[in-house]
Amino acid sequence: MLGAVARKLFGTANDRRIRGYQPRVDAINALEPELAKLTDEQLRARTDEFKKQLEEGKTLDDILVPAFATVREAGKRTLGQRHFDVQLIGGMILHEGGIAEMKTGEGKTLVATLAVYLNALNGKGVHVVTVNDYLAKRDSEWMAQIYGFLGLTTGVIVHGLDDEERKAAYACDITYGTNNELGFDYLRDNMKYRLEDMVQRGHVYAIVDEVDSILIDEARTPLIISGPLDDRSDFYNTIDAYIPRLDKSDYDVDEKQRTVNLTEAGMEKMEQWLRADDLLKGDSLYDIENVSTVHHVNQGLRAHKLFQRDKDYIVRNGEVVIIDEFTGRMMPGRRYSEGLHQALEAKEHQPIQPENQTLASITFQNYFRMYDKLGGMTGTALTEADEFYDIYKLNVVEVPTNRPMQRDDQDDEVYRTNGEKYRSIVALLDDCKKRGQPVLVGTTSIEKSEQLAEMLRKEGWEQHDFADPNAFAKLYTGDEGAAKAKVFAILNARYHEQEAYIVSQAGVPGAITIATNMAGRGTDIQLGGNADMRIRQELQGVEGEEREKRVQDIRDQVSRLKEKSLAAGGLFVLGTERHESRRIDNQLRGRSGRQGDPGRSKFFLSLEDDLMRIFGSDKLDSMLTKLGLKEGEAIIHPWINKALEKAQQKVEARNFDLRKNILKYDDVANDQRKVIFDQRIDMMKDNDVAETVTDMRHALIDDLVSKHIPENAYPEQWDVNGLHEAVQHILNLDLPIQDWAKEEGIADEEVRERIIKRADEVMAAKSAQYGPEVMRYVEKSVLLQTLDHLWREHLIMLEHLRQVIGLRGYGQRDPLNEYKSEAFQLFEAMIANMREGVTGQLMRVEVVQAPPEDEQQQLPYMEAHKVDPFTGEDEMSYANATLSPAMAGGAGAQQAVERDPKNPATWGKVGRNEACPCGSGKKYKHCHGRFG
Structure with missing residues (x-):
């Protein structure tokens, strides 16, 4: 109560923050008349003046007001668009490294130009991140008019570019690109062998468009670059031979949870067999060195005890083909991951297909946290404000609309069954079509879109996809009375360019557009249709006077159609069910009520919807029956809305916890990733790594001597034979260590020095034999290749460790702490292995032929993977089929x-x-x- 009174008197914290920007908005407005008098050349010259001021010690904040005023004037002259005052506020929020929540239609694309221009003046590059290639190309071409007018360069990163094109785009003052492409470029850069081959030039400032989609929705799945693993078919077959020898008492199966684990007896048997075949390191199967072996044993167990032939899979033409558990259909081409498919192939004695290994991976959380400064824009972020601050340290600020919001958000209608709900929706669409009111129907999935479309077809409706350039004309009667009866369009976030056109025309009178909640984002729905999009689509190849005449005709028609849409009540947003996140529902609602236009929104629900089932639909069903709710009737009450909102909040909190938990584990790998990538760049910068290699060799010899000659031990207690064998095996040196041990008064330090001296002499001789230049090249190549190989092996070990570490919880130990501890031990072991690998290779190296100076070391074959959290499809599957030179x-x-x-x-x-x-x-x- 008191809080509500205080908010009325003093405003919310958000209101007070918005008021804090007003003095600078007033200062920008005051400069407008002065800048309007400047010629184009004088306005462009201000860019050089700003750069000079920055070199002289001024900060970006010092020049914010004149820089924003310059961009506003350039926008008027190039695009014919003047930034509103609220857009100036949005630009300031972006510059400060915050998230500007601005309603749909408020011009977020134009807002970005303010902060982008200001931050590009320091010459370090600004990245603008979009959700798809179409928007990256569209926005870069569109806004480059402002940047180019002011003397700045603009590049765009899309799929299919080679490394030279990417490097040129990143070298521009401003670079547009998708989140996927930027992330994959970072990973690929850290697999290159020369600094000049790297395409990115740092991570200084980024603005993320649709920031909630990229940093929240897509944060569930990491970006992964994978490549073929060395053939391990023998190992799969070896492990597979053990499994049938286990008794039922050797393992526990939980069919409900689809898990199987070895019992104590089973573990002892497995250790015995592995030890006999020299496959066990240490004493126990669960020693950290055996993480990968445990993984293979577990997958073999799953293949034999959980998966049944002709039920879960079939064997056909030498292949193991998965059977879909829901449809019973075969799914050729689909494979189980993490080695399970290989385990099934071993079980069925079929040829084992190569397994892909992760070459590099990163989550969007950790990629975008690399930027020195990060800003974001979206229409819906407030409901996730805690997560944005917790993960990215980003504050969300709600920017007021330029004109007051007039949309009527109505209470939900709840029906008992899906059938009743959809019949009611179809009846409403009929009514809207007759009255000429445009409708955007939002569904939660592609399947639900098709389900509704099928119902409409049965009722005599015709589907129209706007692929035909003349589709718009065909859609209307000659007198433009309304859209022709029984026609609807459908889109589902798969073909972005075509869908941008479809959704841009969703505001014409009587248009019925069915879309998944994510489809068409980034495209404005204007009442009457979008004239610019129609001109681009319909007038391809039309030039001269005819084009001018038809352009004017289209603009006049759009203006008349807008009046009809306004008279019919504006855009009606109809949701077919609630999403598990309030933010996605708000995105849908936000498509209506643009720039003060009238509009209406309503959600239709049934007790069979996923979200309704979460909180007791059975009780609700019986209660509504007792209350006398008849078929076809709906219950409408604000309490229903509040109950649903609470259910959504619970689901949001659970999803946040899941993402946060994934991030905690990835942070462990990320700390190690940063160390490795930084070391790699240092190695590439250094033309002479002889000192590093020497230090590694000496450290390795120190370790060997310390291991075989304990501190303060007598010579007769030394493991002389073991040291001799180790030196011979690793360093390729046959030294008389047994004779040295017999010398009177000799100490471990003397042995160490003699081994070091002999190893150094061998390396000096190689350098003299092949020449210093060739030897430096070989040392650097061996160093980088060994690091890459061991890092990839390490990533596999971390993946396997992550899968089994949860079992530690049964022993009352925190899995995360256990993961941190063992991941660190694995990292230390990797560094030790690197010393051994590099030294061993260089001690044996014989250069067959000195490589030409222009020969580049070859990157492995790579594939990119990013599984869409909404569809379960790999977004990069098409990209992999058409690999760019950068990926191949x-x-x-x-x-x-x-x-x-x-x-x-x-x-x-x-x-x-x-x-x-x-x-x-x-x-x-x-x-x-x-x-x-």
Whole structure:
């Protein structure tokens, strides 16, 4: 009560913050008459003046007012659009590194130009992030008119560009691109072997459009670059042979949870068999060194004890094909992940297909937290304000609309069954069509869209997809009375460019448009239709006077149609069910009521909806029956809305916890990722890594001596034979260590020095033999390749550890703390393995042929993966089928080229794990591709 009174007297915290921007808005407005008098050249010259002021010590905040005023004037001259005062406020929020929540139709794309221009003046690059390629291209071309007018360059990153094109785009003052492309470029950059091949130039400032979609919805699934794993079919077959030897008492199966685990007895048997085959490291199966082995055992168990042939899968033509549990249909091409499919192939004694390994991965949370400053825009962020601050330290500020909101948000209608709900929706659509009111129907999935479309078809409606350039004319009667009867359009966030056109015309009188909640975002729905989109679509190839005449005709028609839509009540947004997040519902509602237009929104629900089932539809059903609710009748009450909102809040909180938990685990890997990537860049910067390699060699010898000669031990207690074998195996040196141990008064330090001296002499001799330049090249190559190989192996170990670490909870131990501890041990082991790997290779290296200076080391064949959390589809599946040169690497890159085994000139780029084209049967890296 007191809080409500205080808010009325003093305003909310958001209101007070908005008032704080007003003095600078007034200052920008005061400059407008002065700037209007400048010529185009004088206005452009202000950019150079601003840059000079920054060089002289001024900050971006110092020049914000004149810079914003300059952009506003440039917008008027290039686009014919003047930034509203509320848009200036939005620009300030973005510049401060906050999220500007602005309603649909308030011009967020134009708002971004203010903060983008200001921050681009320091010359370090600004990234503008969009949700799809279409919007990246559209916005970059559209807003580049302002930036180019003011003397700044604009680039765009979309799928299909090669590295040179990407590098040029990132070198621009402003770079537009999708979240996926930016993230994958970062991962690929950290797999390159030369600094000059890297395309990005740092992460200084980014503005994320549709920030809730990118930083919340898509944060559930990481970006992954994967490549083929070395053949491990023998290992799968070895593990598979153990499983049938287990008794029922050796494992516990939980069919309900679809889990299977070894019992104590089963573990002892498995350890015994693995030890006998020399596959067990240490004493226990659950020692950290055996994480990968445990993973393979678990997958073998699952394949044998949880998956049944002809029920879960079939074997056909030498392939294991998954059967969909819901439809019973075969799903060729689909494979189980994490090695399970390979385990099934081993079980059925079929050829084991290569397994993909993760070469690099990162979550959007950790990618975008790399930026020094981050801003975002969306129509709906307040409901997730806590998550934005908690994860990204971003404050959400609600920017008032330019004109007062007139939309009528009506209470939900709740029906007992889906059938009743959809019949009511179809009747309402009939009514709106007759009255000429445009309707946007929002569904929660593509399947629900098709379900409603099928019902409309049965009622005599015709589907129209606007693919025909003349579709708009065909849709209307000659006198423009209204849209022709029984026609609707459907879109579902799959074909962004076509859908942008469809949704742009959703405001014409009588238009019925069915869309998933995510479809068409980034495109404004204008009452009467979008004249610019129609001109672009309908007048392709039309020039001269005829074009001018038809442009005017379209604009006049749109103006008349807008009056009809306004008279019919504006855009009606109809939701077919509530989403689990209030934010998605608000996105849908926000499509109506643009720029003070009238509008209406309502959700139709049934007790069979997913969200309604979450909180006891059975009780509600019996209660409504007792109250006498008849078929076809709906219950409408504000209490229903409040109950639903509380249910949505619970689901939102659960999803936030899930995302936060995923992030906690990824943070562990991210800390290690940053260390490795930073080290890698340092190595690439350094042309001479001889000192690093020497330090590694000396540290390795220190470890070997310390392991075999304990501190303060007598010579007779030394493991001399073990040290001799280790030095011979790792360093390729046959030294008389047994004779040294017999010398009187010798200490471990003396042994250490002698081994170091001999190893250094061997390396010095190699340098003299092959020449310092060749040796420096070989050292750097071995160092980078060994680091990459071990890092990939480490990522696999972390994935496997993540899958089994949850079991520690049964022992009253915190899985996250256990994960941190063991991940650190794995990291230390990786560093030790790197010292051993680099030193061992260099001590044995024999340079067959000095590489030409322009030869580049080959990246592995790569595929990008990003599973859409809404559809479950891999967004990059099409991209992988048409790999750009930036994505393609070695293995498979030259498969289509005819190779002559006797002529290496015809081989092209050969993957290091590919069979050598010479026909030796060896892998390329062990044959013609080896350094020694």
